[in-house]
Amino acid sequence: TQLLEQSPQFLSIQEGENLTVYCNSSSVFSSLQWYRQEPGEGPVLLVTVVTGGEVKKLKRLTFQFGDARKDSSLHITAAQPGDTGLYLCAGRGGVYNTDKLIFGTGTRLQVFP
Amino acid sequence: DSGVTQTPKHLITATGQRVTLRCSPRSGDLSVYWYQQSLDQGLQFLIQYYNGEERAKGNILERFSAQQFPDLHSELNLSSLELGDSALYFCASSMGLKASGNTIYFGEGSWLTVV
Numbered sequence: 001t002q003l004l005e006q007s008p009q010f011l012s013i014q015e016g017e018n019l020t021v022y023c024n025s026s027s028v029f030s031s032l033q034w035y036r037q038e039p040g041e042g043p044v045l046l047v048t049v050v051t052g053g054e055v056k057k058l059k060r061l062t063f064q065f066g067d068a069r070k071d072s073s074l075h076i077t078a079a080q081p082g083d084t085g086l087y088l089c090a091g092r093g094g095v096y097n098t099d100k101l102i103f104g105t106g107t108r109l110q111v112f113p
Numbered sequence: 114d115s116g117v118t119q120t121p122k123h124l125i126t127a128t129g130q131r132v133t134l135r136c137s138p139r140s141g142d143l144s145v146y147w148y149q150q151s152l153d154q155g156l157q158f159l160i161q162y163y164n165g166e167e168r169a170k171g172n173i174l175e176r177f178s179a180q181q182f183p184d185l186h187s188e189l190n191l192s193s194l195e196l197g198d199s200a201l202y203f204c205a206s207s208m209g210l211k212a213s214g215n216t217i218y219f220g221e222g223s224w225l226t227v228v
Contacts (some may be wrong), residue, residue, distance in 0.1 A: 026189060042203050042219025043156070088156060100146070100169050101217065103156035 003027050004091055004104035012110045013079055021074045021107045023089030030093025032065055032072045037086040058104070079111045116140065117220035119204050125226045131192040134223045136204030138185055144168070144207045145187040146217065147179055151200040162187055163210045194227045201225075 004025045013019055031050045035043035047056050048090070049065035049072060056063045060083075062075040073088055089104040116139035126132055139143050147159040149172075158171035162181035173179075176194075181187045191198060201222045207215040 012174070022188045041221055042116070042117070044219070045216055100161060100171060103148075103160070105155050 003102050005091055005097050006087075006089060006104040008107060009105065010108050010110075012112070015081060015111055016078050017111075019076050019109070021076075021087055021109075023072045023074075023104050025070050025091060027034045027091070028069050029091035030069070031091070031103075032069070032073060033090045033092070034063055034072070034074055035088040035090060037088060038084075041085075043088055076109075079109075081111045081113050084109055084111050115220060117204055117206050117218050119202075119220035119223050121223055122221065123224045123226075125228060128194055128196060128227055129143075130194050130227075131190065132194065134202050134225070135191070136187045136206075136220060138187070138204070138206030138219065139218055142206035142208050142218070143185065144210060144215070145181055146175075146205040146207075146224040147183070147187070147189050148203040148205065148219075149200045149202060149204060150222070154160070154200075156203070161190070168210065190215040191225070196227050199225055199227045 004023055007022045031048055033048045034046045036045040037045055052067045052069045054065045060077045064073050087107045090101040091103055100105045120135045146161045148156050148167045149159055149165040150156045159173040160179050163171040165181050176192050179189045201224050202221050203222045205217045205219045207217045209215040
């Protein structure tokens with residue numbers, strides 16, 4: 001059962017464009033993480049958000065946790081080819097009382113020069 | 114380099130066979146997690162071990178089993194393999210038992226193809 005839905009599934013844009021990826025769930029999570037996975041590698045943690053409404057910035061990436069801790073977004077400003085990869089959100093804890101990471105469906109981003 | 118080592122990187126085997134995937138966690142990490150990543154199912158949690166003991170189970174089939182040894186390395190055993198078991202299998206590790214507050218580091222994965 002997939003608890004976290006990401007949209008869009010695929011995104012293909014030109015260098016310099018802005019984009020937003022959404023991660024939605026009907027469940028509340030204690031925390032939510034964003035990972036980036038490149039071909040031939042495992043997911044790498046980008047950020048963890050814990051508090052409802054929290055906003056974190058990592059250079060050109062802005063992450064927000066929804067007020068109700070059910071959803072999150074990742075906004076990339078002025079995308080670069082190096083941003084290309086699979087972006088995964090992952091929730092932890094919440095009503096399912098689970099400590100394991102539940103991963104989202106993923107958003108595959110391709111940034112063309 | 115995450116510090117998590119997985120072998121083999123690629124494996125091709127026939128249906129009905131059995132394979133073992135191996136994982137060495139980062140130095141000092143006591144928790145080991147196994148995940149399966151396929152195109153249609155995404156990244157699915159299979160099982161977690163902490164200091165040799167099973168701590169959490171996810172969508173792991175009965176044909177699959179895992180264990181963590183005293184030296185903390187872990188093995189995932191996949192038996193009676195089916196075509197649908199073809200996937201990328203990731204091992205991840207973290208220092209503590211609870212995922213909260215612990216960064217989980219992923220290996221590069223073992224790519225299993227069942228023919």
